Structure formats: structure tokens, C-alpha cells
Amino acid sequence: MNDDPRTDIGTPAPTPVGPSSAELRDQVERTRDELGKTVEALAAKADIKAQAKERTVAIKDQAAEKAALVSEHIRETAGHAARQVKDMTPRPLLGKAGRATTAARAGRTTLLVVGAAVAVLLLVRRSRGHHR
Template identity: 70%
Template sequence: MNDDARTNIGTPAPAPEDRGSEELRDQVERTRDELGKTVEALAAKADIKAQAKEKAAQIKDQAAEKAALVSDQIREKAGDVTHLVKDKTPDPLMEKADRAAAAARTNRTPLLLAAAAVAVILMVRRGRGRRC
């Protein structure tokens, strides 16, 4: 083994004379691009804050999907329960409930005023009870 082989380890071989300077420039440009991509990849791996934000966004999306799924299941079960209650409730009771609901819709204003009066009376009684 000669000294030339040891000193040239890790260094590029000298360019043959038939290589043009244009080819060398292209090679340098490709090397710079590769180095830039490598640096960007390393910087992305080192950016803990960005990784945490990305993970939080993923978790948020997963939670929204699960919430939508559960919401759909609840709606479906509520519909099933509603049908079951309607099927099990006697017809005379359903008719009376329908009449009561219709009466409440036609007399909405007096009912709202009565409810407001009851709320005021309860608040006054509660306020007096605390003073004593």
C-alpha cells in the first residue's frame, strides 16, 4: 500500500481530463440539493413543537370522528326508544298528550307569563330564606 492511497481516502478522485467543468457543476448542484434535503429532514425531526402540534391535530381529528360516531349511535337509540314508547303507550293516553300539546301551542303566551311568574315567586322566596 502506498502513501497516495492513504491520503486520498474519503476524498473524491481527481476528475479525468475528458470531464468538463459543466458536468462538475451539475454534480455539485445535485450534491447541494441532497444536502439541503437532508438538513431539512433533520430540522423537521428536531422540531419538537411542530411534532406536538401535528400530534394534537391528529388526536383532535380522531376525537371528532369518535364524537360523531357516538352522536349517531345516540340518535339511533333515541329513535328506537321513541318508537318503543309510542308502541307501548295506550292510545287514549297518546290522544290526551296530543291535545295537551296542541292546547299549549295555542296558549303559548299565557303559559310563558305563568311560568315567569312562578320563577319570580320562587326566586323571591329563596332570597327571603337566605336573609333569615
């Protein structure tokens, strides 16, 4: 005899032609995952506030980078200009400028004391003028 399942009328039962239930479950799970990713991508595109924040951060970073580059360029240019001025300045003038700088630094204390004394004298004189 034949081991094929039979229907009530004696003919063999039809064999399933499509995918098995396990394959269908796997396919449904993959579709769910893909759909979830698609929904997340659409939500991210629709979030204008988040996009604006990201763009703001990107622009801020670019501005900081450019500012650093410009600052470095200015330092290099200033250093180069200072070297050129020093190279072009006659030696006797450099010596006089150095001595004048040293004298100004040394006399700074004296200048501050004299300035404070003048300020005190003016304040005393002014206060005596109000009492008369």
C-alpha cells in the first residue's frame, strides 16, 4: 500500500506548495525589522528641531576651526613683521629703545607714587574748599 495521506474519497491529499510556517514567521520578523528602521528614518527626517541643533553644532565647530586657523595665521604674520622691523631698525636705535623701556619700567614705581601724591593733594584741596 501507499503511505500518502488520503482524503475521504481516496485521493491523495494536496501537499503544501508555499513556504512553511517557520519561513513565514522569519519573513514577517524581517519585514517588521525593516519597517521599524524605515519608521525611525522617517521620524529623524521629520524632526526639524534635532536637525537644526545638529546643523548649529556643525557650523559652530567650523567657525571654531576657522577662528583657530586665522588666529594662527595672525600670530605667524605678526611674528614675521616683528622680525622684519627688528632686522630693518638700526642698531643704535634698538639700543636706545631698550634703554628707554628699562628706564620706564624702573621709574614706574616712582611715577605711581608721584601720581598718587598729586591725587591726594587735589582731594585735600578740594575738600577744604567745600568747608569754607
